Amino acid sequence: MTTARQSRINPTTATKLHPPTADTLIDEIQDAYEIAKDEFEIATESTDGGTIYAASDRDSARDALNDLCAIYYRYAAKPGEEDTGIMLRSGKYVSGSEMGEEVPGVDAVTAFKTEDVPQEVKDEVRRRVGQRIRELRNAVELLEERATEE
Template sequence: MENLNDLYATARDEFEIAAEETEKKTVYAADDREAAQEALQTLKDAFEKAVKEGDPEVGKEIQSRVGQRIRELENAVKAMEEMAMED
């Protein structure tokens, strides 16, 4: 669970940096969005592994605690990508 929290914090930080750079339309925006996507994918992979390989009760707890945050972050990254495409 601690590893998932760390990965979530990293993905969230990468998203915030990418969102700021995208909003400002800097030359770094595309690379920052890619880094945010990669961090999100790493988080999702670790989440799926933790849910599948762990104890079923622990898996349910992980899904309820982390699953919603991952979906929210995933939607935010999608919205940021759509915003970037509009420009």
């Protein structure tokens, strides 16, 4: 399934034309962040309102968050880091060692390959957007917990 947030750029071609910079990567992450935040807001409203779409909206928020976390992980992971922030519908978290270029249930496609991003660029990406990613991840998880308690 192709989504609007998937890049049509071949990662190899993108790297040859323009080496990745923190600004370029953050722009890509920001696009995914805005989608995930919108989905979270929709899920929060439907959960608070007790609508029949609440569970589906929470699934959409989780899927968008997983896509965001996949992009962020590929562009900001430290060597040996295992926590990707991606949780499958089974409730299982995907570790870094399990995450290749494709993760079942995650549609994120990035413009650059992980190995083409220098560690200093990854560190800059982490420093500039990591906190926002963690805050949204925590908010989605709290919404999911609240829904299961009700």
